[in-house]
Amino acid sequence: MNLLLNQRDLYTKGDQVVWKGRIDGEQRDWMRWHQLMECTDLLSDPDLKQSVVFLGFCSDEGVARNQGRVGAKDGPGAIRNVLANLPVHFSSELKIKDAGDILLKDSDLGSAQLTLGYALSSILKAGGFPIVLGGGHEVTYGHYLGIKDFLADGGHRIGIINLDAHLDMRTLTGGQGNSGTGFFQIEADRKGMKQPFHYLAIGIQEISNTSGLISYAKSKGTQIIERKDLISDKFNAIKKQIEAFASEVDYIYLTVDLDVFAAPYAPGVSALAFNGIVPDDLFFDLYDVITGLPNLRSMDIAELNPSFDIDTRTAKLAADLIFKFVNRF
Template sequence: MNSLDLPLYSPAPEWTGRDDGPGPEHARWHSVVTPATADTRDAVVLLGYATDEGVLRNDGRQGAAAGPEALRSALGGLAVHDDRARHDAGTIATVGDNLEESQEEVSRRVAELIEQNNLVILLGGGHETAFASHRGLYRGLGEKSAPIVNLDAHFDLREAERPTSGTPFKQIADLVGDGFDYSVFGISAANNTRVLFETARDLDVRVVTDVELASLTPEEAGAAAVEACIDADAVHLSIDLDVLPASVAPGVSAPAGLGVALERIHAMAVAVARTGKLRLVDVVELNPSYDADSRTAKTAARLINDIVAALPR
């Protein structure tokens, strides 16, 4: 393989944001995030995955590869109210069409971080991120799977000759076999074919549609998400920003015609974080090219911020 076809790694960038003064009383993300090292443990670690080759293969609109940079920018100025260690492990990029190679590199790095008892937050990138990150979690836990709570308008259970942004959870099912435990909240019936619902049924997937979520209070939605992983020791939370209404999240690969209200998505994400079982988070499908006033990036950053804030001390 030509060296130019290998996954490209970039170290953690310099974080920037509003500076109100020195000391923890003025802390913001940009002032507390430090580069991760081989010794980083028991911390929150961000890892970027600049990829949208899977989106291209899935006939989506490209631009998600710029997601990690936009997410860091939106996070940088948010205020920090705790002393939890936050680190940045840099960014892995898909170069050309080398998706499979970059996914392997993401899996390797996630596994190393999980072995050090870190909470890993993947900044995507297309939803092909989820297979790479979950495989890393699986390896880091000693080839043990963990329940997945996916907040998403799509199942992403497609069968395809090559991995795409539409195949990650079917790939995970093939990887872990009987250990596959998948719950998806926000499914749009209008945007998922009958065969995808049949695949979900065959794999015993817990499914809650966008319409069903609309009938729940945020508290009830949060309780439903927790119930999906109540017996787990470790949990993988995947947030596809296209689950949100297009008015809230216009900058995604596939904007939602209906979507799930932000209050419910926020409640579910925070409720899962409060369990203390969260080991892996993906935030995916941010497409800055279509993001009016950085609306989607700011929403995603707030979700990440509040997930970290909700972690048990």
């Protein structure tokens, strides 16, 4: 049974109208993504083998609860607008598909996250590689729920790599989750299942996390690579650490919070990082290591806030991350 049917009011299928743009020709070498994008309905149990499948998560409720700048609910549309005009360089054996959006209604974040989980699990079960377009970083807990449902037996080891200035491992406020509690919720769930918690956070900044939170995260086994350590002299050591982390798990989920990047490159985010990562050759070498992991099974891009973007810089950076991954898929 497709559990997404139970939450169908929070799901809208892919819409071909969204995918439009410049046309340079009809031969593949001249095409752009909008010409090859196929829209699909997850309620119809589609075949998604050999497909990268995009799914929007239109929520910034968690950001609002976390006292951040709201607007990330419009992130999926902004990313799609840039993706539409990207040139086609990926393999002809690969298909790109848009599975639509998960919506938020009545500030009910829990239902939206659960629906995201059902949708993501549906994509994985149908053989697709899901890329979730956020949306606030509350996307993480919903994404995890989908992986958990897909793996089902509870015995698989899940590893999460988070590119982020923040650890997002704060305790719940008034019993409610937000954009900064995802990893706290995941750790608690893994503990309740008597399963290990595998979390590697890259790009963390001391200025963005209390010392208590850093100590708490480490006490739960979190591996932390700080922003200041992302230098060429340490690249090989970091590469080995990432590969060793991946070798300990069965499933790797990559989440990219765009506030990990320096403000000039990513001004359109919920929580600005003035001194974040510069998306230069060193960073993309590191990104290649992560996206080349053989057990990477899903990813998401979080915290794009078009309300604060300048010249669509942040949306273009998000699209470039996706572009580079799809081209090597």
